[in-house]
Amino acid sequence: MLAHAVPLERRPIFSAIIDGGYSVASSCGPLLGGAITSRLSWRWCFLVNTPPGALCVLAIFLAYEDRYIPAGRSDRLTAQIARLDLVATLLFAITVTCLVLPLQWGGSTFQWSSAQVIVLFVLFGVFLAIFVAHQLWRGDAAMLPPRIGQNKEMIGAAVYAFFVGGTANILEYYVSNMCTQISKVANRPPHRFHYGSRMSGP
Amino acid sequence: MSALRSGIYTIPMVAGFVAFSLIAGFGVSYTGYYLPFMYLGSSALIAGSALLTTINPASRTASVLGYEILIGLGGGAGIQQAYLVAQVVLSTPDVAIGLAIIVLAQTLGGTVLLSVASSALNDGLGNAESGHNVSSISAAIVNTYYLAIAGGVCSILSLLLIKLRSIKPDAKASN
Numbered sequence: 214m215l216a217h218a219v220p221l222e223r224r225p226i227f228s229a230i231i232d233g234g235y236s237v238a239s240s241c242g243p244l245l246g247g248a249i250t251s252r253l254s255w256r257w258c259f260l261v262n263t264p265p266g267a268l269c270v271l272a273i274f275l276a277y278e279d280r281y282i283p284a285g286r287s288d289r290l291t292a293q294i295a296r297l298d299l300v301a302t303l304l305f306a307i308t309v310t311c312l313v314l315p316l317q318w319g320g321s322t323f324q325w326s327s328a329q330v331i332v333l334f335v336l337f338g339v340f341l342a343i344f345v346a347h348q349l350w351r352g353d354a355a356m357l358p359p360r361i362g363q364n365k366e367m368i369g370a371a372v373y374a375f376f377v378g379g380t381a382n383i384l385e386y387y388v389s390n391m392c393t394q395i396s397k398v399a400n401r402p403p404h405r406f407h408y409g410s411r412m413s414g415p
Numbered sequence: 416m417s418a419l420r421s422g423i424y425t426i427p428m429v430a431g432f433v434a435f436s437l438i439a440g441f442g443v444s445y446t447g448y449y450l451p452f453m454y455l456g457s458s459a460l461i462a463g464s465a466l467l468t469t470i471n472p473a474s475r476t477a478s479v480l481g482y483e484i485l486i487g488l489g490g491g492a493g494i495q496q497a498y499l500v501a502q503v504v505l506s507t508p509d510v511a512i513g514l515a516i517i518v519l520a521q522t523l524g525g526t527v528l529l530s531v532a533s534s535a536l537n538d539g540l541g542n543a544e545s546g547h548n549v550s551s552i553s554a555a556i557v558n559t560y561y562l563a564i565a566g567g568v569c570s571i572l573s574l575l576l577i578k579l580r581s582i583k584p585d586a587k588a589s590n
Contacts, residue, residue, distance in 0.1 A: 222582045229440025233433035240429040316530035321537045369576030370500035371520040378521030379528030380566035381490035387559045392424035395472045
Protein backbone atom coordinates (compact mmCIF):
# COMPACT_ATOMS: atom_id res chain seq x y z
CA MET A 214 0.00 0.00 0.00
CA LEU A 215 2.74 2.39 1.03
CA ALA A 216 4.60 1.69 -2.18
CA HIS A 217 1.55 2.82 -4.15
CA ALA A 218 0.67 5.83 -2.06
CA VAL A 219 4.02 7.55 -1.38
CA PRO A 220 6.94 8.33 -3.74
CA LEU A 221 10.11 6.31 -3.13
CA GLU A 222 12.21 9.06 -1.56
CA ARG A 223 9.61 9.78 1.13
CA ARG A 224 8.75 6.15 1.85
CA PRO A 225 11.41 5.54 4.55
CA ILE A 226 9.70 8.04 6.88
CA PHE A 227 6.30 6.44 6.47
CA SER A 228 7.54 2.88 6.78
CA ALA A 229 9.41 3.93 9.94
CA ILE A 230 6.16 5.29 11.38
CA ILE A 231 4.35 2.05 10.54
CA ASP A 232 7.11 -0.15 11.93
CA GLY A 233 7.43 2.04 15.02
CA GLY A 234 3.71 1.78 15.67
CA TYR A 235 3.94 -1.95 15.19
CA SER A 236 6.72 -2.37 17.74
CA VAL A 237 5.01 -0.14 20.30
CA ALA A 238 1.84 -2.16 19.83
CA SER A 239 3.63 -5.49 20.08
CA SER A 240 5.30 -4.51 23.33
CA CYS A 241 2.13 -2.99 24.80
CA GLY A 242 0.06 -5.97 23.64
CA PRO A 243 1.31 -8.46 26.24
CA LEU A 244 0.93 -5.85 28.98
CA LEU A 245 -2.63 -5.12 27.96
CA GLY A 246 -3.36 -8.81 27.44
CA GLY A 247 -2.08 -9.62 30.91
CA ALA A 248 -4.21 -6.88 32.44
CA ILE A 249 -7.32 -7.96 30.54
CA THR A 250 -6.82 -11.61 31.42
CA SER A 251 -6.38 -10.94 35.12
CA ARG A 252 -9.23 -8.40 35.40
CA LEU A 253 -11.81 -9.77 32.97
CA SER A 254 -11.19 -13.02 31.11
CA TRP A 255 -8.96 -14.18 28.29
CA ARG A 256 -11.93 -14.09 25.93
CA TRP A 257 -11.76 -10.31 25.95
CA CYS A 258 -8.21 -10.48 24.59
CA PHE A 259 -9.74 -11.61 21.32
CA LEU A 260 -12.89 -9.51 21.44
CA VAL A 261 -10.92 -6.33 22.03
CA ASN A 262 -9.32 -6.74 18.59
CA THR A 263 -12.54 -6.45 16.62
CA PRO A 264 -13.31 -2.69 16.86
CA PRO A 265 -9.81 -1.60 15.71
CA GLY A 266 -9.97 -4.18 12.93
CA ALA A 267 -13.31 -2.81 11.80
CA LEU A 268 -11.89 0.72 11.93
CA CYS A 269 -9.00 -0.37 9.68
CA VAL A 270 -11.40 -1.79 7.11
CA LEU A 271 -13.45 1.40 7.21
CA ALA A 272 -10.36 3.60 6.89
CA ILE A 273 -9.05 1.64 3.90
CA PHE A 274 -12.48 1.74 2.31
CA LEU A 275 -12.79 5.51 2.67
CA ALA A 276 -9.22 6.72 2.17
CA TYR A 277 -7.30 4.26 0.02
CA GLU A 278 -7.47 4.32 -3.71
CA ASP A 279 -6.07 1.27 -5.45
CA ARG A 280 -4.42 2.68 -8.52
CA TYR A 281 -2.05 0.03 -9.74
CA ILE A 282 -3.24 -2.91 -11.77
CA PRO A 283 -0.72 -5.52 -12.98
CA ALA A 284 -0.60 -5.22 -16.76
CA GLY A 285 -0.93 -8.04 -19.23
CA ARG A 286 -2.10 -10.74 -16.86
CA SER A 287 -5.22 -12.82 -16.98
CA ASP A 288 -7.75 -11.80 -14.39
CA ARG A 289 -9.75 -15.02 -14.45
CA LEU A 290 -10.13 -16.52 -11.03
CA THR A 291 -8.86 -19.96 -12.04
CA ALA A 292 -5.75 -18.41 -13.56
CA GLN A 293 -5.17 -16.39 -10.43
CA ILE A 294 -5.47 -19.44 -8.22
CA ALA A 295 -3.08 -21.30 -10.49
CA ARG A 296 -0.60 -18.44 -10.06
CA LEU A 297 -0.74 -18.83 -6.28
CA ASP A 298 1.46 -21.91 -6.51
CA LEU A 299 -0.12 -23.84 -3.66
CA VAL A 300 2.24 -26.79 -4.13
CA ALA A 301 5.24 -24.56 -3.50
CA THR A 302 3.59 -23.03 -0.45
CA LEU A 303 2.89 -26.47 0.96
CA LEU A 304 6.42 -27.70 0.21
CA PHE A 305 7.86 -24.61 1.81
CA ALA A 306 5.74 -24.96 4.96
CA ILE A 307 6.85 -28.59 5.33
CA THR A 308 10.49 -27.62 4.78
CA VAL A 309 10.41 -24.93 7.45
CA THR A 310 8.65 -27.22 9.91
CA CYS A 311 11.30 -29.91 9.37
CA LEU A 312 13.96 -27.31 10.15
CA VAL A 313 12.45 -25.56 13.16
CA LEU A 314 11.05 -28.58 14.98
CA PRO A 315 14.35 -30.46 15.45
CA LEU A 316 16.15 -27.22 16.31
CA GLN A 317 13.65 -26.70 19.09
CA TRP A 318 13.65 -30.33 20.22
CA GLY A 319 17.39 -30.98 20.03
CA GLY A 320 19.05 -31.13 23.41
CA SER A 321 15.83 -30.59 25.34
CA THR A 322 12.79 -32.73 24.42
CA PHE A 323 14.98 -35.24 22.58
CA GLN A 324 18.73 -35.84 22.43
CA TRP A 325 20.61 -34.35 19.46
CA SER A 326 21.48 -37.90 18.42
CA SER A 327 17.91 -39.18 18.76
CA ALA A 328 16.09 -40.69 15.77
CA GLN A 329 13.39 -37.98 15.80
CA VAL A 330 15.87 -35.13 15.43
CA ILE A 331 18.04 -36.79 12.79
CA VAL A 332 15.08 -37.94 10.69
CA LEU A 333 13.62 -34.43 10.72
CA PHE A 334 16.92 -32.90 9.61
CA VAL A 335 17.16 -35.42 6.79
CA LEU A 336 13.55 -34.68 5.79
CA PHE A 337 14.43 -30.98 5.82
CA GLY A 338 17.18 -31.61 3.28
CA VAL A 339 14.90 -33.76 1.13
CA PHE A 340 12.01 -31.29 1.11
CA LEU A 341 14.35 -28.36 0.50
CA ALA A 342 15.73 -30.14 -2.56
CA ILE A 343 12.19 -30.90 -3.79
CA PHE A 344 11.17 -27.27 -3.20
CA VAL A 345 14.15 -25.89 -5.11
CA ALA A 346 13.62 -28.36 -7.96
CA HIS A 347 9.93 -27.47 -8.12
CA GLN A 348 10.74 -23.76 -8.21
CA LEU A 349 13.27 -24.25 -11.01
CA TRP A 350 10.73 -26.30 -12.94
CA ARG A 351 8.03 -23.64 -12.58
CA GLY A 352 10.41 -20.98 -13.88
CA ASP A 353 8.78 -17.57 -14.20
CA ALA A 354 5.55 -18.83 -12.64
CA ALA A 355 7.34 -19.96 -9.47
CA MET A 356 6.61 -18.57 -6.03
CA LEU A 357 10.15 -17.20 -6.22
CA PRO A 358 10.73 -16.36 -9.91
CA PRO A 359 14.37 -16.68 -11.04
CA ARG A 360 14.49 -13.02 -12.13
CA ILE A 361 14.00 -12.12 -8.44
CA GLY A 362 15.79 -15.05 -6.85
CA GLN A 363 18.92 -14.43 -8.93
CA ASN A 364 19.07 -10.72 -8.20
CA LYS A 365 22.15 -10.40 -6.01
CA GLU A 366 20.95 -7.34 -4.17
CA MET A 367 17.64 -9.04 -3.37
CA ILE A 368 19.54 -12.05 -1.98
CA GLY A 369 21.60 -9.65 0.13
CA ALA A 370 18.52 -7.86 1.41
CA ALA A 371 16.76 -11.13 2.28
CA VAL A 372 19.81 -12.54 4.09
CA TYR A 373 20.18 -9.23 5.89
CA ALA A 374 16.51 -9.28 6.97
CA PHE A 375 16.93 -12.90 8.09
CA PHE A 376 19.88 -12.17 10.34
CA VAL A 377 18.88 -8.75 11.64
CA GLY A 378 15.31 -9.91 12.29
CA GLY A 379 16.55 -13.08 13.96
CA THR A 380 19.20 -11.34 16.04
CA ALA A 381 16.77 -8.66 17.20
CA ASN A 382 14.30 -11.40 18.13
CA ILE A 383 16.89 -13.32 20.16
CA LEU A 384 17.94 -10.19 22.01
CA GLU A 385 14.39 -9.01 22.67
CA TYR A 386 13.44 -12.38 24.09
CA TYR A 387 16.53 -13.21 26.14
CA VAL A 388 17.33 -9.75 27.50
CA SER A 389 13.93 -9.57 29.16
CA ASN A 390 14.33 -13.18 30.28
CA MET A 391 17.70 -12.39 31.83
CA CYS A 392 16.42 -9.25 33.58
CA THR A 393 13.57 -11.28 35.05
CA GLN A 394 16.05 -13.89 36.31
CA ILE A 395 18.44 -11.36 37.78
CA SER A 396 15.67 -9.43 39.52
CA LYS A 397 14.98 -12.62 41.51
CA VAL A 398 18.33 -12.37 43.27
CA ALA A 399 17.41 -11.44 46.82
CA ASN A 400 20.64 -10.00 48.21
CA ARG A 401 21.69 -7.64 45.47
CA PRO A 402 22.64 -4.02 46.22
CA PRO A 403 19.60 -1.75 46.10
CA HIS A 404 20.76 0.39 43.17
CA ARG A 405 21.16 -2.66 40.97
CA PHE A 406 18.08 -3.70 39.08
CA HIS A 407 15.99 -1.70 41.50
CA TYR A 408 13.26 -1.27 38.96
CA GLY A 409 13.01 -5.04 38.90
CA SER A 410 12.72 -5.40 42.63
CA ARG A 411 9.73 -3.10 42.70
CA MET A 412 8.01 -5.31 40.20
CA SER A 413 8.79 -8.67 41.74
CA GLY A 414 6.07 -9.52 44.19
CA PRO A 415 6.07 -12.35 46.72
CA MET B 416 3.16 -11.15 36.11
CA SER B 417 5.96 -12.52 33.96
CA ALA B 418 4.57 -11.11 30.70
CA LEU B 419 4.10 -7.74 32.34
CA ARG B 420 7.63 -7.80 33.72
CA SER B 421 9.30 -8.75 30.48
CA GLY B 422 7.30 -6.01 28.78
CA ILE B 423 8.72 -3.47 31.19
CA TYR B 424 12.32 -4.65 30.83
CA THR B 425 12.24 -4.31 27.07
CA ILE B 426 10.92 -0.73 27.08
CA PRO B 427 14.38 0.83 26.41
CA MET B 428 14.88 -1.56 23.50
CA VAL B 429 11.48 -0.89 21.98
CA ALA B 430 11.77 2.86 22.60
CA GLY B 431 15.21 2.81 20.98
CA PHE B 432 13.83 0.81 18.08
CA VAL B 433 11.00 3.27 17.48
CA ALA B 434 13.17 6.37 17.93
CA PHE B 435 15.97 5.14 15.69
CA SER B 436 13.70 3.77 12.98
CA LEU B 437 12.18 7.25 12.75
CA ILE B 438 15.60 8.92 12.78
CA ALA B 439 16.89 6.50 10.15
CA GLY B 440 13.71 7.02 8.13
CA PHE B 441 14.27 10.75 8.02
CA GLY B 442 17.99 10.21 7.47
CA VAL B 443 17.44 7.97 4.45
CA SER B 444 14.85 10.33 3.05
CA TYR B 445 17.18 13.28 3.51
CA THR B 446 20.44 11.76 2.25
CA GLY B 447 18.91 9.34 -0.23
CA TYR B 448 21.27 6.54 0.81
CA TYR B 449 20.08 3.50 2.74
CA LEU B 450 23.19 1.29 2.73
CA PRO B 451 25.12 3.28 5.42
CA PHE B 452 22.16 2.88 7.76
CA MET B 453 22.21 -0.88 7.20
CA TYR B 454 25.89 -0.98 8.19
CA LEU B 455 25.10 1.20 11.19
CA GLY B 456 22.30 -1.16 12.23
CA SER B 457 24.44 -4.30 12.00
CA SER B 458 27.34 -2.66 13.83
CA ALA B 459 25.09 -1.50 16.66
CA LEU B 460 23.59 -5.00 16.98
CA ILE B 461 27.05 -6.55 17.20
CA ALA B 462 28.26 -3.96 19.71
CA GLY B 463 25.10 -4.28 21.81
CA SER B 464 25.26 -8.09 21.92
CA ALA B 465 28.98 -8.03 22.68
CA LEU B 466 28.39 -5.66 25.60
CA LEU B 467 25.50 -7.83 26.83
CA THR B 468 27.84 -10.81 27.21
CA THR B 469 29.50 -8.88 30.05
CA ILE B 470 26.27 -8.66 32.06
CA ASN B 471 26.00 -10.66 35.28
CA PRO B 472 23.66 -10.51 38.28
CA ALA B 473 25.83 -7.78 39.86
CA SER B 474 25.70 -5.47 36.84
CA ARG B 475 24.16 -2.03 37.11
CA THR B 476 20.70 -1.50 35.72
CA ALA B 477 21.91 1.56 33.81
CA SER B 478 24.39 -0.45 31.74
CA VAL B 479 21.73 -2.94 30.72
CA LEU B 480 19.47 -0.07 29.71
CA GLY B 481 22.28 1.48 27.65
CA TYR B 482 22.97 -1.78 25.84
CA GLU B 483 19.28 -2.19 25.15
CA ILE B 484 19.13 1.24 23.53
CA LEU B 485 22.12 0.26 21.38
CA ILE B 486 20.25 -2.85 20.26
CA GLY B 487 17.19 -0.71 19.56
CA LEU B 488 19.42 1.42 17.33
CA GLY B 489 20.58 -1.72 15.55
CA GLY B 490 17.13 -3.10 14.81
CA GLY B 491 15.59 0.30 14.15
CA ALA B 492 18.19 1.66 11.76
CA GLY B 493 18.72 -1.56 9.85
CA ILE B 494 15.69 -3.69 9.18
CA GLN B 495 13.59 -0.99 7.43
CA GLN B 496 16.17 -0.55 4.72
CA ALA B 497 15.90 -4.16 3.52
CA TYR B 498 12.38 -3.31 2.35
CA LEU B 499 13.76 -0.30 0.54
CA VAL B 500 16.29 -2.46 -1.31
CA ALA B 501 13.47 -4.57 -2.73
CA GLN B 502 11.64 -1.45 -3.86
CA VAL B 503 14.72 0.03 -5.52
CA VAL B 504 16.26 -2.96 -7.29
CA LEU B 505 13.11 -4.69 -8.57
CA SER B 506 10.80 -3.62 -11.37
CA THR B 507 7.39 -2.37 -10.23
CA PRO B 508 5.36 -5.58 -10.84
CA ASP B 509 7.95 -7.59 -8.88
CA VAL B 510 8.10 -5.28 -5.86
CA ALA B 511 5.18 -7.03 -4.12
CA ILE B 512 6.94 -10.41 -4.39
CA GLY B 513 10.19 -8.85 -3.25
CA LEU B 514 8.57 -7.31 -0.17
CA ALA B 515 6.91 -10.63 0.64
CA ILE B 516 10.33 -12.33 0.45
CA ILE B 517 11.80 -9.79 2.89
CA VAL B 518 8.90 -10.26 5.33
CA LEU B 519 9.34 -14.02 5.02
CA ALA B 520 13.10 -13.82 5.56
CA GLN B 521 12.68 -11.61 8.61
CA THR B 522 10.06 -13.87 10.21
CA LEU B 523 11.96 -17.01 9.30
CA GLY B 524 15.11 -15.50 10.82
CA GLY B 525 13.23 -14.96 14.06
CA THR B 526 11.88 -18.51 14.09
CA VAL B 527 15.08 -20.29 13.14
CA LEU B 528 17.49 -18.23 15.23
CA LEU B 529 15.21 -18.38 18.29
CA SER B 530 15.14 -22.18 18.04
CA VAL B 531 18.91 -22.25 17.74
CA ALA B 532 19.16 -19.86 20.69
CA SER B 533 16.91 -22.00 22.86
CA SER B 534 19.07 -25.02 22.04
CA ALA B 535 22.20 -23.02 22.93
CA LEU B 536 20.55 -22.01 26.19
CA ASN B 537 19.61 -25.59 27.03
CA ASP B 538 23.14 -26.76 26.31
CA GLY B 539 24.42 -24.10 28.70
CA LEU B 540 21.98 -25.21 31.38
CA GLY B 541 22.89 -28.85 30.86
CA ASN B 542 26.54 -28.09 31.60
CA ALA B 543 25.75 -26.37 34.90
CA GLU B 544 25.72 -29.34 37.23
CA SER B 545 25.20 -27.29 40.36
CA GLY B 546 21.48 -26.89 39.75
CA HIS B 547 19.70 -23.98 38.15
CA ASN B 548 20.49 -20.96 40.24
CA VAL B 549 20.34 -17.44 38.87
CA SER B 550 24.02 -17.15 37.96
CA SER B 551 24.02 -20.44 36.04
CA ILE B 552 20.88 -19.41 34.17
CA SER B 553 22.26 -15.99 33.30
CA ALA B 554 25.54 -17.58 32.23
CA ALA B 555 23.52 -19.84 29.93
CA ILE B 556 21.62 -16.86 28.55
CA VAL B 557 24.97 -15.27 27.64
CA ASN B 558 25.35 -18.15 25.13
CA THR B 559 22.45 -16.66 23.18
CA TYR B 560 24.26 -13.30 23.02
CA TYR B 561 27.22 -14.97 21.34
CA LEU B 562 24.74 -16.29 18.81
CA ALA B 563 23.43 -12.73 18.40
CA ILE B 564 26.97 -11.51 17.68
CA ALA B 565 27.30 -14.20 15.01
CA GLY B 566 23.94 -13.15 13.53
CA GLY B 567 25.09 -9.53 13.40
CA VAL B 568 28.33 -10.50 11.66
CA CYS B 569 26.41 -12.55 9.07
CA SER B 570 24.14 -9.55 8.43
CA ILE B 571 27.18 -7.34 7.73
CA LEU B 572 28.55 -9.95 5.32
CA SER B 573 25.22 -10.01 3.44
CA LEU B 574 25.61 -6.26 2.82
CA LEU B 575 28.55 -6.98 0.52
CA LEU B 576 25.95 -8.02 -2.07
CA ILE B 577 24.14 -4.68 -1.90
CA LYS B 578 25.29 -1.69 -3.92
CA LEU B 579 25.28 1.90 -2.75
CA ARG B 580 22.26 3.43 -4.46
CA SER B 581 20.29 6.60 -3.93
CA ILE B 582 16.52 6.73 -3.74
CA LYS B 583 16.44 10.35 -4.86
CA PRO B 584 14.91 10.74 -8.31
CA ASP B 585 17.68 13.02 -9.68
CA ALA B 586 20.45 10.71 -8.54
CA LYS B 587 18.59 7.75 -9.98
CA ALA B 588 18.43 9.41 -13.38
CA SER B 589 22.16 10.06 -13.42
CA ASN B 590 22.99 6.42 -12.55
